Amino acid sequence: MTAIKMVKANPKDVLTGEYYLDGNHASAEGxxxxxxxxxxxxxxxxxxxxxERISQRFPKVGGIFIQMEDEMASMxxxxxxxWGGVKSMTCTSGPGFSLMMENFGLGIMLETPxxxxxxxxxxxxxxxxxxxxxxxxxxxxxxxxxDYEVIALAPDSPQESFxxxxxxxxxxxxxxxxxxxxTDECVGHMTEKVVIPGAEEIDLVPRxxxxxxxxxxxxxIPEKDLVPLMPPVGKGxxxxxxxxTHDYRGYPVINAEVQEKCVRRLMDKIIKNAKDIIWIEEKxxxxxxxxxxxxxxxxxxxxxxxxxxxxxxxxxxxxxxxxVWPFPEERVRELASKIGAYVMVEMNYGQVYYEVERCAAGxxxxxxxxxxxxxxxxxxxxxxxxxxxxx
Amino acid sequence: MSTVEIVEVRGKVEKxxxxxxxxxxxxxxxxxxxxxxxxxxxxxxxxxxxxxEIDYNxxxxxxxIGCTGRVAGYMKLDSFHTxxxxxxxxxxxxxxxxxxxxxxxxxGDGDLISIGGNHFIHTARRNVDITVICVxxxxxxxxxxxxxxxxxxxxxxxxxxxxxxxHPFNLPLLAASSGAVYVARWTSLHVRRLTKAFAExxxxxxxxxxxxxxxxxxxxxxRNKLGDGLSLMKFYHDNSIIKxxxxxxxxxIGFQEKIVVGxxxxxxxxxxxxxxxxxxxRVFGDAYKVYGEEDEQN
Numbered sequence: 001m002t003a004i005k006m007v008k009a010n011p012k013d014v015l016t017g018e019y020y021l022d023g024n025h026a027s028a029e030g031x032x033x034x035x036x037x038x039x040x041x042x043x044x045x046x047x048x049x050x051x052e053r054i055s056q057r058f059p060k061v062g063g064i065f066i067q068m069e070d071e072m073a074s075m076x077x078x079x080x081x082x083w084g085g086v087k088s089m090t091c092t093s094g095p096g097f098s099l100m101m102e103n104f105g106l107g108i109m110l111e112t113p114x115x116x117x118x119x120x121x122x123x124x125x126x127x128x129x130x131x132x133x134x135x136x137x138x139x140x141x142x143x144x145x146x147d148y149e150v151i152a153l154a155p156d157s158p159q160e161s162f163x164x165x166x167x168x169x170x171x172x173x174x175x176x177x178x179x180x181x182x183t184d185e186c187v188g189h190m191t192e193k194v195v196i197p198g199a200e201e202i203d204l205v206p207r208x209x210x211x212x213x214x215x216x217x218x219x220x221i222p223e224k225d226l227v228p229l230m231p232p233v234g235k236g237x238x239x240x241x242x243x244x245t246h247d248y249r250g251y252p253v254i255n256a257e258v259q260e261k262c263v264r265r266l267m268d269k270i271i272k273n274a275k276d277i278i279w280i281e282e283k284x285x286x287x288x289x290x291x292x293x294x295x296x297x298x299x300x301x302x303x304x305x306x307x308x309x310x311x312x313x314x315x316x317x318x319x320x321x322x323x324v325w326p327f328p329e330e331r332v333r334e335l336a337s338k339i340g341a342y343v344m345v346e347m348n349y350g351q352v353y354y355e356v357e358r359c360a361a362g363x364x365x366x367x368x369x370x371x372x373x374x375x376x377x378x379x380x381x382x383x384x385x386x387x388x389x390x391x
Numbered sequence: 392m393s394t395v396e397i398v399e400v401r402g403k404v405e406k407x408x409x410x411x412x413x414x415x416x417x418x419x420x421x422x423x424x425x426x427x428x429x430x431x432x433x434x435x436x437x438x439x440x441x442x443x444e445i446d447y448n449x450x451x452x453x454x455x456i457g458c459t460g461r462v463a464g465y466m467k468l469d470s471f472h473t474x475x476x477x478x479x480x481x482x483x484x485x486x487x488x489x490x491x492x493x494x495x496x497x498x499g500d501g502d503l504i505s506i507g508g509n510h511f512i513h514t515a516r517r518n519v520d521i522t523v524i525c526v527x528x529x530x531x532x533x534x535x536x537x538x539x540x541x542x543x544x545x546x547x548x549x550x551x552x553x554x555x556x557x558h559p560f561n562l563p564l565l566a567a568s569s570g571a572v573y574v575a576r577w578t579s580l581h582v583r584r585l586t587k588a589f590a591e592x593x594x595x596x597x598x599x600x601x602x603x604x605x606x607x608x609x610x611x612x613x614r615n616k617l618g619d620g621l622s623l624m625k626f627y628h629d630n631s632i633i634k635x636x637x638x639x640x641x642x643x644i645g646f647q648e649k650i651v652v653g654x655x656x657x658x659x660x661x662x663x664x665x666x667x668x669x670x671x672x673r674v675f676g677d678a679y680k681v682y683g684e685e686d687e688q689n
Contacts, residue, residue, distance in 0.1 A: 076481040
């Protein structure tokens, strides 16, 4: 693994203190603390408070907030700003997420660090603008055309919205990839205590620039960790980057050989570094009969059901996916032969569940507790599913 | 006899191209058809940079998709080949991140005005300090000659096989009415005037727009039986009327009709960042640190 020298956050950017904030405001503060200085967005419920807070805070920290004409423009503008050397982010929800997919793909192809917060609401189409959902998880994974790997984080609270937005910036700079923060209307609009630490406690991954002179530099020669180093704009590198399939020079080459190399590395830089990226929280796994998987707000909603099942003597373990993508395949596969069942609880009709089912590969039962969104699960439904799973 | 001629031509090609400093010679030959007008526009752009004597490190080119979208790939500058229609918003992000940089969008008419139309009008409205060059060949060429929002009635295209009947856009009017501070139009054979227009546009603070009327030799010319590219290029040139300061409302282009060319708009207006800084200074006073005065990045 290539060692990265972390830097401390700038005290001017960090609103150190204890607050009551909702998840959206906390996420905005996370971005600012991470050194984000460019935000391009388009209003959409239930994510708009992020844009509003940024628009209010940015003039005071030297950042530029711009409300673009639509989400395609927003996504492109943050890519352009990132190439200009400025940390950038946007936020959106359902319909806007669909529109951003086009240029999320460009971000993947050009290998552009930036952060996209999706405050999920119920879908499809306009769906439930003001109510929660977790049904964009597969869109996050596969929403833009072509083959690629993604990183998606799922905060379960305003505190984590703050922390994971910073973490998303670090992963995006580390792996040169646009990173998703997949929150939801509940987390976005719930107000809780948020502790913003001092700048000296916040470690940031700085932009990974090349130290080669322009005449020796090509944009897509990767380091050992498969991540190529970026050129600074305006310094005579005169580099070219394209959304077309390209070679190490960044020049378009339209054939199967270069396609294989280009796409393979885009995927491998995440797959081969997955162990460093994956972040899951496990609880009571040892001797568990059933392991409940969840992420985001749902991981809090399931707690009464788990407590009730435990009272009845059922051994329930838990895995909370802090990173949903890349999916912790190895761990889920390994545990499948040791437990009786997985219970997947998510606010959709089965998305991450299919990954659980795939990795369980018939070695244990897999039970989905679906929900179309609009409100969170009734813990009673989760309890019934746990009972079913251990039957 | 013909063999000798070819050898002579090859001999000339091997000499250093006068614009070598600004071209990615390792990517030549380019993909454009012989007598296409895009190459001429790209060369005029390079000449403009040379005449301006500006630091080439400080110029970036952003393109979208299409034949003209390939310009970014041939200019030896920091260059970005983005998605269809989105060169302008990408350029907006880049220009704001690097306020001292000259950011130039090179796009075709379909890319810029059809799929990218919304970005075009809003960026002109904001008066973001970028230059937008549109090579208008009246057709979608890269995809094989489909109707464009600029195709004049009743030109034939592969998706209007019976001739188009839709009203086309008048690009200078669209740019001017959306807020552009500099609007000019020339044909690709007005090389000297085009070069001058590019130089003025690049120097202009704010949203500057230059339309280049160019022949598509392979598709538009052939489908509409307008001769080869060179004769069409000459036709556009010979049928143009130079009218500086012409009212943009009166510069529509009809099918094989007269083309009004010239500099139509050249006004002063605060840029997006000027307005942003003024707006925040009004509220925060001296506590506000003006954005873009010093280049902090990198």
